Amino acid sequence: MNTFAIGPIRPPFHAESLLLQVTENCPWNRCNFCTLYRGGQFRVRSVEDVKKDIDAIAAFRDKIEQYRKPDGEISHQAAMTAYQMLSNEWEQECFAMVYRWMVSDGMRTVFLQDANTMVLQAEKLAEMVAYLRKKLPSVTLVAAYGRADTLCRIAPADFALLKESGLTMIHSGYESGSDKVLKLINKGSTQAQQIEAGLKVKEAGFEFNVFYMPGSGGRPLSEENAAETAKVINAIDPDYVRIRTFVVKEDAPMWQLQQEGKFDECTDLEKVQELRQMIAALNGCTGYLISDHIINLLPDVEGYLDQDKEAMLSVIDDFFALPKKDQRLYQLARRMCFGGTYRQMNLLRPADWTKITEVEERVQDDSQWEGLMRQFLRHYI
Numbered sequence: 556m557n558t559f560a561i562g563p564i565r566p567p568f569h570a571e572s573l574l575l576q577v578t579e580n581c582p583w584n585r586c587n588f589c590t591l592y593r594g595g596q597f598r599v600r601s602v603e604d605v606k607k608d609i610d611a612i613a614a615f616r617d618k619i620e621q622y623r624k625p626d627g628e629i630s631h632q633a634a635m636t637a638y639q640m641l642s643n644e645w646e647q648e649c650f651a652m653v654y655r656w657m658v659s660d661g662m663r664t665v666f667l668q669d670a671n672t673m674v675l676q677a678e679k680l681a682e683m684v685a686y687l688r689k690k691l692p693s694v695t696l697v698a699a700y701g702r703a704d705t706l707c708r709i710a711p712a713d714f715a716l717l718k719e720s721g722l723t724m725i726h727s728g729y730e731s732g733s734d735k736v737l738k739l740i741n742k743g744s745t746q747a748q749q750i751e752a753g754l755k756v757k758e759a760g761f762e763f764n765v766f767y768m769p770g771s772g773g774r775p776l777s778e779e780n781a782a783e784t785a786k787v788i789n790a791i792d793p794d795y796v797r798i799r800t801f802v803v804k805e806d807a808p809m810w811q812l813q814q815e816g817k818f819d820e821c822t823d824l825e826k827v828q829e830l831r832q833m834i835a836a837l838n839g840c841t842g843y844l845i846s847d848h849i850i851n852l853l854p855d856v857e858g859y860l861d862q863d864k865e866a867m868l869s870v871i872d873d874f875f876a877l878p879k880k881d882q883r884l885y886q887l888a889r890r891m892c893f894g895g896t897y898r899q900m901n902l903l904r905p906a907d908w909t910k911i912t913e914v915e916e917r918v919q920d921d922s923q924w925e926g927l928m929r930q931f932l933r934h935y936i
C-alpha cells in the first residue's frame with residue numbers, strides 16, 4: 556500500500572488523533588529549553604505530496620473498514636491479521652496509526668504537524684485542509700501549532716480562508732507572558748505579539764489553546780512570570796490553558812546556562828507556587844485550564860477558570876498544608892508514575908508505599924531531594 560509521512564511530535568491532547576505532516580521541523584528552532592527539532596531543517600511539504608498522503612490515509616481507512624462487524628466495532632483480530640501481512644514496517648506504522656485513530660478517536664480529530672504549521676502560506680494550507688475534509692468527512696476538529704509571532708502576522712482575510720477550509724483549532728506554545736522570561740528562554744516572541752495573536756485567532760473564530768510553563772523564568776523571575784502570564788491570559792481569554800511545568804533538559808542550551816550559574820531553576824514546589832500565583836491573578840476568563848502532562852505535579856489542578864478557580868487554588872493550598880514528609884511521599888509517587896492524586900495516596904499498593912518510603916528515607920538534605928526530583932522529571936521530556 557502507499558504509505559504517508561508521520562512526524563515525531565504531537566501534543567498529548569492528540570495522542571489518538573490522525574497526524575498529517577504538512578511541514579517538517581521548526582522554522583525557529585532556537586528556544587533554549589527545546590531540543591525537539593534540533594539539527595532538523597525546516598521544510599514545507601508541497602500541496603501535491605500532502606494530498607497524496609491524504610489519499611494514502613483514506614486507503615488505509617477503507618482497508619480497515621472491511622473489518623467492521625455488524626455491531627459497528629472493528630474486529631481487532633482481523634485487523635491484526637491484516638497488519639501482520641503488510642510488507643514492511645512503515646506500512647505497519649501507517650496502518651497502526653489509522654487503526655488507532657478509527658478505534659480510539661472515532662475518526663474525528665486531525666493534528667497538522669510539525670512545530671509551526673501556521674507559517675504556511677494561507678492558500679496552500681487551506682487547499683490541504685479542504686482536501687482533507689473532503690476525503691475524510693468524519694473529521695470535526697483540525698488543529699495546528701502556530702507561534703505567536705507567526706499568528707500576529709496573518710491577515711484577517713487569511714484567517715477567514717483557513718476557517719472556511721475546515722481548520723478549527725490553533726495551539727500556541729506561549730510558555731510565559733513575561734518579556735523578560737521570553738528573552739531568557741529565547742522564545743523569539745513578545746507579550747505584545749502574544750496578545751495580538753490571541754485576539755486575532757479568537758476573533759477569527761478558532762478554538763485557541765495556549766501552553767504556559769511555570770518555572771520558565773527560574774527563581775528570580777517566578778513572580779513576574781506568574782503575573783505577566785496572567786496578564787496575557789486575561790487579555791485573550793483562550794479556550795484552553797495547558798500547563799507544562801518547566802524542566803531543564805541536559806542537552807538543551809538552558810542546561811549550559813544553568814551550569815554557568817545564569818539560570819536558577821525553581822524547585823518542584825516553587826513551580827507549583829508560581830502556578831498558584833498565576834491562577835489567582837486570572838480575572839474574567841472563561842476557558843479551561845488543563846494539566847495533562849506527567850511533568851505537572853498536581854494533575855487535579857484543572858477546571859473552568861470562571862467556575863473552578865477557587866477549587867483549583869484549594870487543591871494547591873491543601874497540598875501545601877500537608878506535612879513535608881507527606882508532600883515528599885506524594886512527589887515521589889507522582890514522579891515514579893504510581894498514578895493518582897495526593898488525595899488518593901491511600902489507594903497506593905503496599906509494595907509501592909514501601910518503594911517510595913525507602914527512597915524518601917535515603918535522601919539526606921533538600922539539595923539531594925531536588926536533584927532527585929529533577930532526575931525523575933528529565934525522564935519525561
Ligand code: SF4
Pocket residue numbers: 581582583584585586589590591592670702728
Ligand atoms: S518554537 Fe516550539 S518547536 Fe520550535 S524551538 Fe521553540 S519550543 Fe521548540
